[in-house]
Amino acid sequence: MSAALSLGRRVPGEVLVLAAIVLAAILVSSLASEFQANEWTLWVLYGLLALSFTFIWGHGGIFSFGQAAFFGLGGYAYSVAAINLLPHTNETITALLTGALVGAIAAGLVGYFIFYGDVNDVAVAIITLAFSLVLLTVMSGTADPKYHIGTAQLGGYNGMVGVPPITVGLPGGTPMALSQQSTLELFAIVAGAIAVGVHVLLRRPFGRVVAALRVNELRTLLLGFDVRRYKLATFMLGGAIAGLAGAGYAAWGIFISPAVFGLQQAAFVAIWVLLGGRTSLLGAFVGVVLVEELTSKLGGNAGDSTPIVLGAVLIAVVLLLPAGIVPTLQRWGRRLLPGPRERPSPARASERTGPENAQAAAPVLASEAAWGAGGEEVLRADELGKRFGGVRALDRVSVDFPGRGLSCLIGPNGAGKSTFFHLLSGRHRPSTGEVVLDGRRITSWRPDRRARAGLGIKLQVPSLYHELSASENMWLAAYARTRSASRADRRAAEMLDWLGLAERAADPASVLSHGQQQWLEIGMVVATEPKVILLDEPTAGMSPEETQKTARLVTALAEQAAVIVVEHDMDFVRELDAPVMMFHEGSLFAHGSISELREDERILDIYLGRPVGVEG
Amino acid sequence: MDQLVNTLLGILTSVSILVLISIGLAVIFGMMKIINFAHGTFLMLGAFFTVTAVRAGLDFWPAAVIATLAMGVVGLIVERLLIRHLYGRLEATMLATFGLALILEQVAVLIWGTSSTGISAPLSNFRVGRFSFSEYEVSLIAIAALLLLLAYLVFTRTRFGIMARATTQNPEMASALGINARGINMGTFAFGAALAGAGGAALAPITAVSPSMGAGYIANAFMTVVVGGPAVVTGTSLSAGLLGSVQRLVSEKTSLVLGALSVLVLAIVILRLMPEGISGRLRRTL
Numbered sequence: 001m002s003a004a005l006s007l008g009r010r011v012p013g014e015v016l017v018l019a020a021i022v023l024a025a026i027l028v029s030s031l032a033s034e035f036q037a038n039e040w041t042l043w044v045l046y047g048l049l050a051l052s053f054t055f056i057w058g059h060g061g062i063f064s065f066g067q068a069a070f071f072g073l074g075g076y077a078y079s080v081a082a083i084n085l086l087p088h089t090n091e092t093i094t095a096l097l098t099g100a101l102v103g104a105i106a107a108g109l110v111g112y113f114i115f116y117g118d119v120n121d122v123a124v125a126i127i128t129l130a131f132s133l134v135l136l137t138v139m140s141g142t143a144d145p146k147y148h149i150g151t152a153q154l155g156g157y158n159g160m161v162g163v164p165p166i167t168v169g170l171p172g173g174t175p176m177a178l179s180q181q182s183t184l185e186l187f188a189i190v191a192g193a194i195a196v197g198v199h200v201l202l203r204r205p206f207g208r209v210v211a212a213l214r215v216n217e218l219r220t221l222l223l224g225f226d227v228r229r230y231k232l233a234t235f236m237l238g239g240a241i242a243g244l245a246g247a248g249y250a251a252w253g254i255f256i257s258p259a260v261f262g263l264q265q266a267a268f269v270a271i272w273v274l275l276g277g278r279t280s281l282l283g284a285f286v287g288v289v290l291v292e293e294l295t296s297k298l299g300g301n302a303g304d305s306t307p308i309v310l311g312a313v314l315i316a317v318v319l320l321l322p323a324g325i326v327p328t329l330q331r332w333g334r335r336l337l338p339g340p341r342e343r344p345s346p347a348r349a350s351e352r353t354g355p356e357n358a359q360a361a362a363p364v365l366a367s368e369a370a371w372g373a374g375g376e377e378v379l380r381a382d383e384l385g386k387r388f389g390g391v392r393a394l395d396r397v398s399v400d401f402p403g404r405g406l407s408c409l410i411g412p413n414g415a416g417k418s419t420f421f422h423l424l425s426g427r428h429r430p431s432t433g434e435v436v437l438d439g440r441r442i443t444s445w446r447p448d449r450r451a452r453a454g455l456g457i458k459l460q461v462p463s464l465y466h467e468l469s470a471s472e473n474m475w476l477a478a479y480a481r482t483r484s485a486s487r488a489d490r491r492a493a494e495m496l497d498w499l500g501l502a503e504r505a506a507d508p509a510s511v512l513s514h515g516q517q518q519w520l521e522i523g524m525v526v527a528t529e530p531k532v533i534l535l536d537e538p539t540a541g542m543s544p545e546e547t548q549k550t551a552r553l554v555t556a557l558a559e560q561a562a563v564i565v566v567e568h569d570m571d572f573v574r575e576l577d578a579p580v581m582m583f584h585e586g587s588l589f590a591h592g593s594i595s596e597l598r599e600d601e602r603i604l605d606i607y608l609g610r611p612v613g614v615e616g
Numbered sequence: 617m618d619q620l621v622n623t624l625l626g627i628l629t630s631v632s633i634l635v636l637i638s639i640g641l642a643v644i645f646g647m648m649k650i651i652n653f654a655h656g657t658f659l660m661l662g663a664f665f666t667v668t669a670v671r672a673g674l675d676f677w678p679a680a681v682i683a684t685l686a687m688g689v690v691g692l693i694v695e696r697l698l699i700r701h702l703y704g705r706l707e708a709t710m711l712a713t714f715g716l717a718l719i720l721e722q723v724a725v726l727i728w729g730t731s732s733t734g735i736s737a738p739l740s741n742f743r744v745g746r747f748s749f750s751e752y753e754v755s756l757i758a759i760a761a762l763l764l765l766l767a768y769l770v771f772t773r774t775r776f777g778i779m780a781r782a783t784t785q786n787p788e789m790a791s792a793l794g795i796n797a798r799g800i801n802m803g804t805f806a807f808g809a810a811l812a813g814a815g816g817a818a819l820a821p822i823t824a825v826s827p828s829m830g831a832g833y834i835a836n837a838f839m840t841v842v843v844g845g846p847a848v849v850t851g852t853s854l855s856a857g858l859l860g861s862v863q864r865l866v867s868e869k870t871s872l873v874l875g876a877l878s879v880l881v882l883a884i885v886i887l888r889l890m891p892e893g894i895s896g897r898l899r900r901t902l
Contacts, residue, residue: 063707110884117888122651125710126838127884133835134880141873263831267714274711307722314715318708319701 018192018199018282025188029181037180041252043288044187048194048245050272050284055198056238058278059207061214062231063121065266066110066128067242069135072260073106074099074243075250076139076154079163082251084150090169096247103243104236111235115228129266136261159257166251187248194241195281205485210234212465212476219463222425223480224451224528264307271310274317277324286326378403378562379424379455379532383433386419393419395586396432401532406558408573408594409566411583412607417566420583421536424564425457426450438531451480456530456561460537462517466510470501470520473509477524491527499523499553515546522553532562539572551575570594618745626868629753631860632760636819637833638840639763639852640812645841646848647771647784647804650699651706653713655837656830657720658809662687662816663825664728667735676738680817684810691809695802703801717830724827732826752821759818763811768849770807771902780804781901835876836863839883845893849902854894859883 025044029037049071056062081095110131114124143156154160166183169175178186201207213220213227221227250256259265268291276287291310298306321328379401386394394416401407409417422428424435426447434443442450451457465473471492478491496502499519504512509520518538525533538554539547551572557563558578567573573580574594581591584606590597597603641655652658662683669679698716702709739751771777783790783800791797823829840859844851859879867875890897 063710113884113888118891119887120891121706122645122649123842123887123891123893125651125707126842127887130835130839130880130883133831134876137835137876138873141871263717267718270711270714305722307718311715311718311722314718315698315712318712318715322708 018195021285022189022192025192026185029184029188032181032184034180037184038252041180041184041187042249043285043292044184044191045245045248045252046268046272046288046292047285048187048191048248049242049269050276050288051191051195051198051281052238052241052245053269053273054276054278054281054284055241056234057273058280059202059214060210060231060234060238061217062235062238063125064128064235064238065125065270066107066131067238067269068265069128069132069261070103070107070239070242071246071249071265071269072132072135072139072256072258074103074246075256075260076160076246077102077243078247078250079160079256080149080152082164082167083152083160083162086164086167086175089171090167090173090175092164092167092251095164096166096244096251099247099250100240100244103246104240106243107239108232108236111232111239115231115235118228132261132266133263136258139258139261155257157258159255159259160250161255163250163254163256165254166248183252190244190248191285194244195285198241199281205479205483205488206230206233208472208476209479212468215465215467216463218459219465219524220476221446221448222451222457222459222463223477223524224448225480226448267310267314271314271317273324275313275324277327280324280326280330283324283326287324290325376403377401378438379564380436381420381424381433382436384420384423384430384435385432386423386428387431392586394423394430397583397586397588398433399581399588401562401564403531403562404559406554406563406565406576406578408576408578408580409564409583410568410570410573410580411589415583415589416586417583418536419586421534421566425455425459425534451528451530454529454531456525456528456533458521458525458533458535458538460540462514462521464509464517464521464524467508469506469508470512471496471505473520474524474527477527481528495523495527515542515549518542518546518550519553522550522557526557530561532564533557535563535565537567537569538565539567539569547572548575618747621744622747622749623868625749625754627861627864628757630864631856632757633819634836634840634856634860634863635760635764635852636756636815638815638837638844638856639760639767639848640808640810640815641837642808642841642844642848642852643767643811644805644808646846646851647780647808648801649706649784650805651710651713651838652808653710653834654694654717654720655713655812656834657717657724658687658690658812658830659816659819659833659837660724660825660827660830661690661720662813663820663823663829664724664816664827665813666817666820667733667825670735676735676821680814680820683817684814687813687816688806688810690813691806692802694809695805699805700798700801721827721830728827730827732824732829734823734825735821737821750822756818756822759814763814764849764853767811768902771848776800776803785901836879839879843883843886843893845890845895845897847895847898847902850898851893851895858886858894 032040049067053067056064078092078095078099081098082092085094086092110128114127119127139154140157142154143158145153147154147156152160164177166178166186167175168178202211209220209225210230213225213230217227246260272287272291273284274287275290276283276285294309294313295306298309317324377400381397381399383396383398384394385392385396397420409420411417419428423430426445430443434441436442437450437453437455440453442453445453447457465476474492474495475488478495479485479488482488482491493502496505501516501520501523504516509517512520522535522538535554539550542550547569554563554565554576565576577594579591580594580597582589582597582603589606590600590603637659640658641652644650644652665683665686666676666679669682670676674682694716698712699709702712737750737752739755741748741750743749771781779790779795780800780803782793783795783797787797836859840852840855843859844855859882862882863875863879866878886894
């Protein structure tokens with residue numbers, strides 16, 4: 001999986017393989033018999049369909065049973081467009097593109113509702129399957145001659161007949177239908193180009209963000225990426241590829257029927273991709289060839305048991321080979337031939353390791369000037385309140401935070417400080433009141449929009465991209481701000497230096513120590529250049545030395561931004577020596593310096609669980 | 617008057633059918649957070665078991681009970697052999713149960729053949745004004761209500777049910793208290809499969825029973841469950857009530873095809889507004 005996310009610029013093996021396949025297809029198609037060319041064209045088209053699922057599921061993390069539906073819609077769109085247009089334009093390439101377009105539009109419609117509704121993963125799978133099955137019902141019910149689009153009869157359960165094959169020609173010229181061999185050639189080249197295109201896309205910033213949100217959606221959201229838009233774009237691209245494959249399928253069979261919307265077709269897509277390997281673009285095609293060979297063998301000998309074998313293969317792969325064939329073979333191959341693909345050695349990375357404690361001096365927030373002068377208030381909570389059912393977790397709290405400097409929120413468990421934090425971060429909507437950032441009311445904004453407006457959030461539990469390296473983690477944060485791959489590269493390196501993590505740049509985040517993970521995440525928040533930094537218990541689980549280093553880091557940040565820290569550790573709060581706000585029973589109970597609060601008997605009472613003195 | 621009765625009974629029957637086809641799925645989804653794609657074949661097997669028992673000489677009602685229990689056993693076996701290995705892997709469970717569905721459907725073809733059979737409905741007909749109604753179709757309403765009540769009672773009044781809900785809400789705490797999560801999961805899955813079997817049995821007299829019949833129901837069953845959300849009884853009844861009424865009214869006014877389409881559109885719109893389903897918004901747990 002991490003191979004697909006690698007930031008390296010080597011020419012990947014899969015591209016060479018696919019280029020070779022395209023060449024081979026051209027060569028072979030001229031030699032192949034009509035029958036073989038026909039069969040192989042189907043494999044290529046199914047492979048494209050599988051590829052669309054590999055892209056959205058293996059790389060985008062969207063588990064959808066809808067690919068077969070977009071495939072079918074593409075097929076119907078091609079058929080309708082080709083039947084109507086061919087007499088006028090003498091070609092069906094336009095119809096082919098119409099198929100892709102219709103696939104993308106259908107995916108866009110379904111995707112809008114499921115992604116913008118924040119529907120969970122199970123519901124995505126179910127809605128997409130239901131979409132397909134309802135299309136099966138609807139298209140099967142169009143047998144009546146009154147169901148036609150232009151001159152094309154939809155044909156109901158029996159499907160559409162007389163669909164034109166792939167035809168080229170100019171308006172006014174003679175239409176020329178491609179031979180079986182030329183059709184194979186065309187689709188092999190198209191499929192090769194799409195596979196290489198997807199491969200390249202996955203290495204572009206777009207692909208890296210898509211992969212990132214698969215690994216950790218919450219972190220991606222908090223960095224300021226509009227995950228809904230990324231998911232929708234991924235889904236629409238997948239729909240376009242499936243639609244194009246479906247258009248090709250209708251042209252290939254000169255026929256399309258509602259059977260493409262059935263369960264079996266949806267099952268096939270899942271089986272191909274699962275068998276070939278869900279992260280491997282090549283695996284999509286390998287899966288198709290294996291399954292198609294298997295079913296045609298079975299069809300010859302024991303036709304009745306085909307679904308049983310398919311079902312058994314599906315279960316066996318899920319249980320025994322969850323990574324799929326191609327990734328597993330690649331892993332074995334890499335073990336046998338430890339060639340030039342090794343990770344950069346730590347020695348090289350350590351050349352630019354700076355002094356461990358350079359925090360205080362480093363210019364952190366690069367575009368500081370853009371934020372304007374500090375001092376005046378940057379974040380304001382206005383009568384902010386939250387109820388959960390009958391419980392009043394927070395009761396009309398009003399606080400201003402100045403543009404620079406540190407504030408600490410303390411309070412016993414259940415005091416409302418976490419609720420307050422989540423209302424600021426946008427994870428909860430308040431029941432009353434407003435949140436104002438830089439004079440703009442952000443009360444109803446989603447977390448990603450808040451992040452883009454300058455609110456940086458670090459949650460209590462480290463939330464990193466665990467399978468990605470420290471530098472890839474930092475790159476994503478930097479890219480969220482700069483939106484430029486090269487500037488993000490530089491910024492990520494700077495930030496890791498500043499954190500003293502340059503030596504660990506190539507290590508996966510999961511192997512860093514707990515303290516290093518916390519710093520990495522703080523660094524990622526800083527890399528988004530926020531005006532306000534919200535830190536929820538940044539020292540949880542840290543050793544005393546790590547806590548001290550964190551205190552210096554936080555103090556350094558407070559010189560350039562408003563930093564709001566929620567903390568339990570009183571030693572840490574004392575070390576920060578900043579204004580403290582104490583929450584109790586959903587209200588702001590007291591505020592002042594830590595020494596002032598320590599004089600206050602009532603606060604001791606609250607922390608010790610004694611009833612607060614009736615009269616002060 | 618008779619027109620009103622006709623419409624009302626039609627709506628109630630549609631709602632009841634949605635409850636019958638989705639209650640088993642809802643139990644497994646709500647309690648175990650598992651989507652069972654073999655649910656359609658579970659319905660189909662329930663129907664075939666009933667038909668077979670009736671052919672063997674039993675009355676419909678005892679045959680339906682036997683089919684229900686038999687499906688409970690099938691559920692037990694499936695959980696032990698397959699589901700158990702996949703807990704916590706949402707996509708893997710969906711794919712594996714999808715594979716199971718392919719296998720079971722083909723096994724049914726090998727045993728019973730592809731052509732559809734059926735049994736005649738027990739009970740007779742009655743008339744209201746111009747319209748004649750099948751007593752059995754009306755009794756489907758009672759059966760659906762009974763199954764909902766059964767699920768409610770099992771999860772509120774039995775030791776097993778209370779432990780199952782505890783496991784759903786806080787698995788770690790439940791196992792710390794000594795609840796055997798494996799046993800609970802096995803029991804819940806078997807109970808869900810039995811309810812699916814009961815649904816299939818109830819459908820047997822009013823539908824063409826064939827190995828592929830499940831496919832005709834699962835889209836609606838799935839949508840009822842996701843729209844209903846995590847609370848089994850509240851969610852299923854509210855969502856079946858809503859989707860079933862709309863489906864019936866649209867079908868009656870226009871066509872069956874638009875009726876099917878209306879359920880999909882309504883389900884998508886509801887999920888856009890309430891991503892956790894109706895009962896997710898209500899914060900109910902059962």
